Amino acid sequence: MKLFDRFFMLLFTVILILLSLTMIGLSVELISSQYLFEFVKGLENRIEVGILGLIFFLMSVRILQLLFRRKKSKSALIKSSKSGKIMISLEAINNLVKNLVRQEDEVIEIDSVLKAEEKGVHISLKLAVISETNVPQLSQRLQEVIKEQVTESTGVKVGQVEILVKELQSEAGARLD
Secondary structure (H helix, E strand, O other): OOHHHHHHHHHHHHHHHHHHHHHHHHHOOOOOHHHHHHHHHOOOOOHHHHHHHHHHHHHHHHHHHHHHOOOOOOEEEEEEEOOEEEEEEHHHHHHHHHHHHHOOOOEEEEEEEEEEEOOEEEEEEEEEEEOOOOHHHHHHHHHHHHHHHHHHHHOOOEEEEEEEEEEEEOHHHOOOO
């Protein structure tokens, strides 16, 4: 979500909180209904109130758009010809990558993110591995296997394979396959 949209969501949420607190205050008589009536009466025929109402309306419409928009399935181009394009979803490539990483006995946990870029698919892995693992050796082996297998299986070029070992665990924590 973009920063501008997050700001809208924050502002809208704060306004809803204040409105709900006002309603609770009215219901338990912490706020006098006469006071609220006088406050609202003082806002009559004010251009500022109309502008604020328009801003809140536009914020509401934008939030509804964010809630109901469809996520586009991200994909990578395999081949383009006169007959058309051949594409593969990043999710399919991600599943292949996870299957390749799971074949390594030293890997306990995998988180992966893929991005389609002009130079090829960029793969970022976060791994939890067994503490006795030679991390540089494992990382290099995974990078080579992933680049080779993804390109061979899908036809998609792999730009980079970044690996972050986020945790070293004892073997007692065993794999959760």
